[in-house]
Amino acid sequence: xxxxxxxxxxxxxxxxxxxxxxxxxxxxxxxxxxxxxxxxxxxxxxxxxxxxxxxxxxxxxxxxxxxxxxxxxxxxxxxxx
Numbered sequence: 225x226x227x228x229x230x231x232x233x234x235x236x237x238x239x240x241x242x243x244x245x246x247x248x249x250x251x252x253x254x255x256x257x258x259x260x261x262x263x264x265x266x267x268x269x270x271x272x273x274x275x276x277x278x279x280x281x282x283x284x285x286x287x288x289x290x291x292x293x294x295x296x297x298x299x300x301x302x303x304x305x
Contacts, residue, residue: 250297259284259291260298 237244259280266276277295281288 250300252297255284256294256297259286259294263291263295264298 262283263273263276263280266279267273271279277288277291280286280291284291
């Protein structure tokens with residue numbers, strides 16, 4: 225597909241079929257993504273992981289263990305899935 229062409233949904237799915245299959249196989253949700261994304265961004269800003277996890281647990285009203293569980297899903301290497 226050339227730049228500037230309008231992509232069809234079917235074309236997009238065909239080009240990214242492998243990625244889509246991986247994503248569908250994972251236990252993902254909007255909340256789990258938000259938690260993992262926030263922790264990852266905070267860590268990138270230099271905060272310690274334990275602080276990031278405690279902050280996210282408090283903000284999203286979940287246990288710290290739940291935050292670590294969400295992180296483990298999103299930090300998996302694609303080759304391990």
